[in-house]
Amino acid sequence: MTGGGTALALDGIAVRFGAVVALDGVSFTVRPGAICGLIGPNGSGKTTLFNCISGFYRPQRGTIALDGQPIIGLGRHRMAALGIGRTFQNLALFRSMTVRDNILVGAHPQGRSGLLASAFALPGPRREEAASRRRLTEVLDLLDLAGVADAPVTALPFGTAKRVEIARALIGQPRLLLLDEPACGLNHAEVAALEALLRHIRAHLSLTILLVEHHMALVMRLCEHVVALASGRCIADGTPAEVQNSPEVVRAYLGTPARDARAA
């Protein structure tokens, strides 16, 4: 299952929380450079899968490989350095920091200097800081955040705050970007802007995106590959059209809350 031609390979991932089976043998692979959509009704295990890939949960069974390298059990904080960036379904920003500092936290793995080097004002930390700030400028421009760089994040409108999270993930220069419902709560114009951003990232940065979304129209327009989960199982895996027309997917979505039925 693991190997050269895949950015991400999941094989037989199983996660149980007590009696709840959140994931029940999920396997699929994602091509390098793809935007892969991950859909499924509420509680189908999408976020749980993200938490496995980013090391927050350790699956009871199964393997996960990033560019052919197994990553399970390596420790949560090492995932960013390995090239996995993520956003959270519920905003997870550092409340007492400005936009600029929030994003700069994402550059942490690219530095190596310690407390003492900083205390004695050695050149190492200063060099690292300069490098981080150069990348910061690029990311601020890419996400149109330069105008609010010095604002405290608590003062931001929701849509802007979500962009800060994406910026924080991008400044770490990930190979794999995990986006958990980035369009949730955005207005029409913001969703269009998000779509343009993701297209831009695909065109100009070499990274793979795994996109969890309930906004079906967006998924169908953007992704070349869609995986559908239901009750912790993979029920469809293919092109957007194939997945949308799969009888199992149609059945999984029937009778679920209206926000899941926003199909294109």
Added chain:
Amino acid sequence: MNARRTALWLFGAALLVAPAFLMSGYRLFQLTSMAVYAVAILGLDIVTGYTGQVSLGHGAFYAIGAYTGAILMTQFGWPYWATLPAGGAAAALVGYAVGFPALRLTGPYLALVTYALAVAVPQILRARALESWTGGAQGIVVTAPDPPAFLPLSQDAYLYLFTLAVAALLFLLARNMLSGRQLRAMIAVRDHALAAEAAGIDIARVKTRAFAVSAGITGVAGALGAIVVQFVAPDSFAATLSIALFVGLVVGGSASLPGALAGAAFVQFVPNLAETVNKSAPGVIYGVLLVAALYLMPSGVAGALRRTLPARLRTSTSPGKATPLPNKGATIHVD
């Protein structure tokens, strides 16, 4: 640095040095003691203010620094100045060790466990088995250093200036350390641990190191305190010391270097003030003043200053100035 800032700094330095020549005796001692508290609270601030791990036991690290210094001076003949790094190192080691179990504890649980440390240390210091080192309940008397021959200063003035210099050095090192990547990592751990981990921050490493550095600085303050007070005894390091340091941190304003100074002033002077207001119930007056301070300045003296000072003087890991938020719709311009 422009001329105005240089002038401001020189003025501040002169203001701090002046008491050595204008005051003497108990008055000057109080200022010296306040500088020692400022260093102790600075240490506490790193772990509690910046990294968000509440410690109600920093008096223990202070005591470890003080006893290490006193023992080295009296039993090993170390010069007084050399005991400061030693006291700091001893406290930092213990702090590092405490940092590991602390990883599993949060909020009130961590506060209580560190408080237990504060309660235990004076009893350990009184223990029979350690008496040949610690002097038991009697403690250890330390002789105060004489000013170097080339300085025409009284002993009190010299002690004040020496303490001031050590405090200034530690505040400078702390200011450097609490900047850029290190500062962001600490605050990230405090604000949102999961997001910090996802961003590649090793929480365990940040927390244990913060504990070590924090305890180390408070340990230096302890060693300094032993020299200044010329005496260490278990009763000087009762759990109330830990509480006093915590009160100083909160009243001064956590996660702020000037806040540590303001907190030290509160810890040093408010109990005396309470005593002069009402001799029979100073505790009540102290409590009232404490509540008043917290009511008027809910985020401490530092928080109150931050709201009144111009934005460009505020601390941030970035030198940029805070701009008001443009109230435009969210649009992403791509290509």
